[in-house]
Amino acid sequence: MSERGQTLPLIEALERLRWPEALEAYSGLTGQPLLAIDLRDGAPRAGAEAIEQLRRVLSEVPCPTIGLSGQNLDDSARALLASFDVIVTDENEAAAVVDRVRARPQAAAALVQLLRLGEVLDVHEGLIAESLTYSMLQSGPEFAGWLASRERRPAAAVAQEDAVLAERDGRVLRLTLNRPERRNAFSVSMRDRLAELLAAAVADDSVEEIVLCGSGPAFCSGGDLDEFGTLPDPATAHLVRSTRNVARLLAACGPRVTAEVHGACVGAGVELAAFARRVLARGDATFELPEVGMGLVPGAGGTVSIPRRIGRQRTAYMALTGEPIDVSTALRWGLVDRVVD
Template identity: 35%
Template sequence: MQGTDYLGADRFSALGGTPVLVVNADDWQRPVPAIQAVIIGIDRAGDLPSVLDEKFDVLLTTAKVAPAPWVSIDSSQFDGAIQLLITSANVNPVAATIGAQVLRLGSGLALPDAIKVESLAYSTLLGGEEFKRWLTAHKRDKGKFTSAAPAFPADLVFADRDQDKITLTLNDPDTRNEMSATMRDALYEALANILDDPSKPDVTIKGAGKCFSTGGSLPEFGTAKDLAEAHVARTLHNCAIALDALGRQATVILRGACVGSGIEVAAAAHHRIATPDAWFRLPELSMGLIPGAGGTATISRAIGRHRTMWMMLSAKRIVAAQALHWGLVHTIEEQA
C-alpha cells in the first residue's frame, strides 16, 4: 500500500478477504491507514535483521535458535510453516484477527486487566460463526460430546499441607485432568484460601497421572447461555489472576500434555518446572476461539506476544527444551 487509502485498507481484514499478510521483515512499513490483517514478517536468509517488533504479529526466521521475538524454522520446512499460518488465518479469520488484537492490547496492560480484555474477546467469539461451525462439526462425533453429567472424583483438586508448604494436585487422571468448570472452581477456591492465609505458605501445583492437564472439557464448550454473564464469572474467579497474585509463593510442575488452559493458568506461576516429557499447545484458534483462561496474558508475558501468536496460529506442540529456551518454563527436572 502506498500513501493513504483508508477505504482500500478494508481489504486487509477478516471481512475484506485478506486476513493475513506475509512480508519481508527487513523492509516492511506498516501503512498509515490501520489495517487489521495479521502481519507475519519473514527472514528467509536467516540474517535476523533489526526490526521494530510493533510492526508484526509473528516473526519467522531460518536462523537456528533465534532470540525473541523470532520463531526459528528449519529452511527445509520454511514454506510449509508459512502456509500453515496462512491457512489457519484464512479458515478462522475473525478469531485470528481478534487474537492478534488482544495480544497487542494486552501487552500494555497489567495482567489482570489483560485477562479481562481476553475474556471479553473470548465471549465475543463464543457467539461467532467460526466457533459455531466448529461446534456443529464436533457435535457429530458422539464419542466426544455427551449430555450426561460427568462423574468427577470427590476431590478434583487434592490439597496436602506440610507445615508452610501446600501441594495442590489436579486429581482427575481418567480425563487427563481436563479443566472442567468444576475443577476450575475447586482450584480457584484453593488458591483463594492460600491468598487469604496470613502465614503465606508456599504452594506447588501438579497433575495426577501422566500429564498436568489437557485443557478445557470439550462437552462444556458452547454451553454458556449468557455470554456477558460468562465473562463476569470468568474474570471474577480467575485461576491465572489468583496464581499470579501469589508471586514467589507459587510453583507448578508440568509433565506430559499441557494443552490450552492446562498451560494458560500454569504460566501465571512464578516458578515453572517441566519434566523432560512435557509439551505445550494452544489449539483454540482452530476452534474459532482464542485462549480463554488467561493465556494471551500469561503466556505472552513469558515468551512474548509474537511467539504466543505463532503458537495460536500454528497449534504446534512446543517440547520442554524449546519451552525452556523461550522462557515458558524455568527449569527441566527429571524427578520433578
C-alpha cells in the same frame, strides 16, 4: 506487483500500504485475512517517514501480520521486526500460520488484536479484555461451526472436592489436579475447587509456597470440551469468568507458585502454569494452544500470562498454528524454567 494473497516484498509493502485504504484491504471481510511481508530483501532507500507509516499500519490492520525474516536484514527491515504479530524464518513456518488464519479468520484477527492491546494493560485489565474477546467469539459462526461438528459426551460426574486435591506440609501447599481419567481436563468443578483453594491461600500468609501439579499421564489437557457451550449465553459466561477467575488468583499468588508439569499441557494447562514464578517440566511435557482452531482465543488467562514469559510474537505463533512445542523449545523460549527428571 504481487498477486492477491501472496507475500509482499518490503519495498512493495511500503508503497502499497501508505494509503488509508490499506486498513480496509486486509481483513477477514475482504477475503484477505492476513498481511505477510518478506523482509529479506529490505528497502535500502526507504525513508523514516515511510517506515513509520508502515509501522502504524501493522499496529492497526484488523488481521494478523506476518514478517518473513532472515539473516543480514537491512536497517529498514530491522526497524519493523517488533511491529509484526508473528515473525517466521521460512516458508514452512509461514504456511502453518497462514493455513490456520484462513480457516479461522475471525478468531485469528481477535487474537492478534487482543495481544497487541495486552502490551499496555496490567494483569487485571488484560484478563478482562481476554474474557470479553472470548465471549464475543462464543457467539460467532466459527465457534458455532466447531461446536456443531462435535459429538458431545455426558460430562463425567466428579465431586468438587476430588477435582483438586490439597495437601499441606508445613508452609507448603500442594494442589493436584485430579481427573486422571480425563487427562485432567479443566472442568467447572476443577475450576471452582482450585479457585476456592487459591483464594484461601491468598489470604494466608503462612503459606509460603504453592505447588501446582497434576495426577495421571498429563498435567492438564485443556478445558473440558464436553462442557463447552453449556452456559446460557456469552454474557453470563463472561460474568462467570470475572467472578470465579483462577488466573487472577494465580497471578496474585504468583511469587509463591511453582508449577510442576508433565505430559500434555494444553490450553488452560499452559495458560495457568505460565502465571507461576517457576515452571518445572518433565522431559515428556508438550505445550499447545488449540483455541483459535475452535474459533476462540485462549480463555484461561493465556493472552496475559504467556506473553509475559515468551513475548507477544511467539505467543501468537503458538496460538495461530495450534502446533505443540516440545520441552526443549519451551525451555529455550522461557515458557518453562527448568527440565527435571
